[in-house]
Amino acid sequence: MLIALAHPDDESFGMGGTIAHYSNLGVEIHLMCATRGEAGSVAAELLKDGMTIPELREGELRCAAEILGITHLEFMGYRDSGMAGSPDNENPASLVAAPLEAVTEMVVRTIRAFKPDVVVTFDPVGGYHHPDHIKIQRATVAAFAAAGDPEKFANAGLPFQAGQLYFGVFPRRLFRTTVKVFDRLNRNRAAQQIARLFGKKVPNPRHFGRNQDIDLVMLAGDEDYPEHVLVDYGEVRDLKDRADACHASQLDFGRQGGSRLMRLFARLQRRRDRYMRAYPETSANFRAKDLFLNS
Ligand SMILES: [Zn+2]
Incomplete structure (x- = not known):
């Protein structure tokens, strides 16, 4: 299973239950994280001994990855673009400033190397319109199609067509x-x-x-996006809670309103994560409980 997201904490607050659920079942999980959350503000007392925000947030993600059972963690090395309209958008190293083609190629390379059955990313509006969420979503959708095409990105590995593409959604x-x-x-x-x-x-x-x-x-x-698959992660709820707790800078003191919002809504959804199946296309009334079903 390949998961492509934007910031440290997207994996835990958004779909940590799903990750722990599948990791528990023995599924290998590769997480691509586009940035190190540079634009998130954190309480000064958390930055000890000259530690920077990206260093702190990378550590928080490593802590969560360990608890959730993420087997491969890949930082794509872009800079957090901040919320739409913020000065961080203008930074040339930011994910929004990167050519879509270059971001897509990185995801293609990982799909071809890791050969996932299932690929998961954000919905087309990135949950709450965060520009980084939208950018990595577009790159992942393009990469999902391109990875299986020998004509595309010929220098990024041998073609591989992943089986299914899902968007994490919430009502x-x-x-x-x-x-x-x-x-x-x-x-x-x-x-x-x-x-x-x-x-x-x-x-x-x-x-x-x-x-x-x-x-x-x-x-x-x-x-509302369709909710084709509801993954019940009740049996690993403590792992999801412990992974959330790793992101201390984004909980009590953090100022990433969006992250806090996603966490609140995850709680309201009673230990179920919701997914729209984007590929293969499916009927509006398709319902399943497992991302790995092939029907
Ligand atoms: Zn995010």
Whole structure:
């Protein structure tokens, strides 16, 4: 199984349960992580002895990979592009600045070398519109098709066609419910007073997350992707929780609102990860519990 994601913590918060579930069953898992999460801000006290943010976050990913049973961990070496519109987008080393063709070739090379049955990446809007999520998703979709084509990327190994391509998805109805609840609370004076007692404000759904850069109202308007496969990871829930805990810089002190949001929604989904099967194409009402089914 090959998983292509963007930042340290995407693997744990987004699909850590699935990874632990399959690793437990003896599946070899190769994780490609495009960046080292350079644009995430972390609490200064976590950066001891001159440690940098990417060093800290790489260590957090190595900790999670060990717990989840990731057998091969590959850093693609791009720089975290930050949220859309942030100055990090302009950095020439950032993933968004890289030519799609070059990112695709790296994924092709790994598909041809590792020969996965199943490839997993983000949905087409990267879950919550993070530009790095969208970029690695596009590269992975292109690479999935190109890897089996001897005419494409001839210098990146012998052609290999992987069996299935999945996108990790989650139901937008969770966003819709959250927006409704916040709207109600924002109109309720008692709720606002209670929040103030705890030194907090009722969140504004247009500026959600610690960086206030998540627009829940926009996300609630996104279309729902089909949920073809539901992977129940109840039997390894403790591994998923322990892997989440490795990413300490992105939990209590982190400012990556998006990461925190993904973690919250993972909790609301009751220990099931959801996937859309992109290849082979399937009917809208296809339902399965296993990513390795061939039908
Ligand atoms: Zn991410």
